[in-house]
Amino acid sequence: xxxxxxxxxxxxxxxxxxxxxxxxxxxxxxxxxxxxxxxxxxxxxxxxxxxxxxxxxxxxxxxxxxxxxxxxxxxxxxxxxxxxxxxxxxxxxxxxxxxxxxxxxxxxxxxxxxxxxxxxxxxxxxxxxxxxxxxxxxxxx
Numbered sequence: 001x002x003x004x005x006x007x008x009x010x011x012x013x014x015x016x017x018x019x020x021x022x023x024x025x026x027x028x029x030x031x032x033x034x035x036x037x038x039x040x041x042x043x044x045x046x047x048x049x050x051x052x053x054x055x056x057x058x059x060x061x062x063x064x065x066x067x068x069x070x071x072x073x074x075x076x077x078x079x080x081x082x083x084x085x086x087x088x089x090x091x092x093x094x095x096x097x098x099x100x101x102x103x104x105x106x107x108x109x110x111x112x113x114x115x116x117x118x119x120x121x122x123x124x125x126x127x128x129x130x131x132x133x134x135x136x137x138x139x140x141x
Contacts, residue, residue: 001073002061008034011061070141079136083113083120086140090115094132097122111135 001007009030012018017036021028045053076082084092098110111131113120121139125131 001068002064005030005034007061007064008037011064012037015060071137076137076140079133079140080113083136083139087115087120092120094135096128113139 012033015037017033017040018028021032021036023032025032041053041057044056080092080094093114095112095114096109097112100106100108107126108124109126109128109131110122110124111128111134112122113132113135121135121137121141123131123134123136123138125134
């Protein structure tokens with residue numbers, strides 16, 4: 001998301017590059033702004049070191065994630081599998097905490113994910129598998 005041409009050109013124009021870039025096309029194209037921003041980061045790394053370039057990118061580019069929901073940008077197909085991969089040292093146990101309306105069309109299950117008696121995440125769903133998936137998403141978040 002952050003490395004798309006649209007995002008890089010958006011950031012570049014908001015730090016004033018649109019006004020100072022000299023090129024033959026007018027208005028300045030998005031790809032030109034994106035490449036200029038990448039060039040500035042590279043020049044900063046060469047002149048001031050990786051740490052300074054990292055701080056610049058963090059302050060300017062990563063700040064664009066403010067207010068964004070992570071799941072709008074990242075689609076997790078197997079949330080429980082990903083959580084087990086991230087927490088490979090811990091045993092994760094899904095437990096059915098609550099259920100309601102089992103014999104109706106409004107069935108609702110509540111699943112909690114536990115590790116060493118500690119609640120990692122809780123989720124709800126129409127089936128136990130959906131509730132387990134939403135509990136894993138909650139734990140990841």
